[in-house]
Amino acid sequence: MRIKLFGRHFGIHKLWLLITVTAFIILSKLGYWQLQRAEEKALQINQLQQLQQQGALNWQQLAVLTAAEADGVLFAGEGRWLKPFVWLLDNQIVDGKVGYDVIIPVQSTAKSRPLLVNLGWVAAGIDRTKLPELKIPEQLQLRGLIRSKVGGFRLGPNTEAEGWPQRIQQPELAQMADQLPVSSYPFLLYQQAASPFLPHYQAVVMPPEKHHGYAFQWFMLAIAVVAVAIAAARRSGRENEQK
Structure with missing residues (x-):
């Protein structure tokens, strides 16, 4: 299939078009998923900071909390x-x-x-x-x-x-x-205080900034897939024009 766009001819193969569109959608969704994860991590960090600003609880205060209330x-x-x-x-x-x-x-x-x-x-x-x-x-x-x-x-x-x-x-x-x-x-x-062993727990292992970085990479890959497909279609169109 050939189309003319902006005065240029592009050769488009239906199967490659389907693959390109599918890859673009998948990569874009992965990028948006990483953005959602970044928002979740930012909210989690904010909630933990608010809870910790209240100070440490003692045994008596701990005894009246449910599991959900005690988390964080x-x-x-x-x-x-x-x-x-x-x-x-x-x-x-x-x-x-x-x-x-x-x-x-x-x-x-x-x-x-x-x-x-x-x-x-x-x-x-x-x-x-x-x-x-x-x-x-x-x-x-x-x-x-x-x-x-x-x-x-x-x-x-x-x-x-x-x-x-x-x-x-x-x-x-x-x-x-x-x-x-x-x-x-x-x-x-x-x-987290003095211990006979080595405390190493991190409440948030991957910060929001890393998720933003991964989202950027997925979006760049999506754009690259489209750019490669357009370049290949343009090349195919030129070859058809020369025949």
């Missing part, structure tokens, strides 16, 4: 490790090294509701059959960020061994709570 708040308090429960969250990479996040339940008093706490990262050994030796103090000063939306997709069973410490693939809070003698809070504290 700061918490500070002293607690005692509920022995012997320790979960090692597998496949955590820090500075290019593989290790575990150490999660324990902490109580304000001997009979109080425990709070699950991610104390931070510890390196894994070369032999996966041997878990790292952990030195967890009985008394801890907690200060960190509470999140109720944790965990993610996994394949296979969550736990790989019985006894303690226990290696897990995802922090499934309900499942972890069922293993305790006392029901725990339905959220997880990420320790």
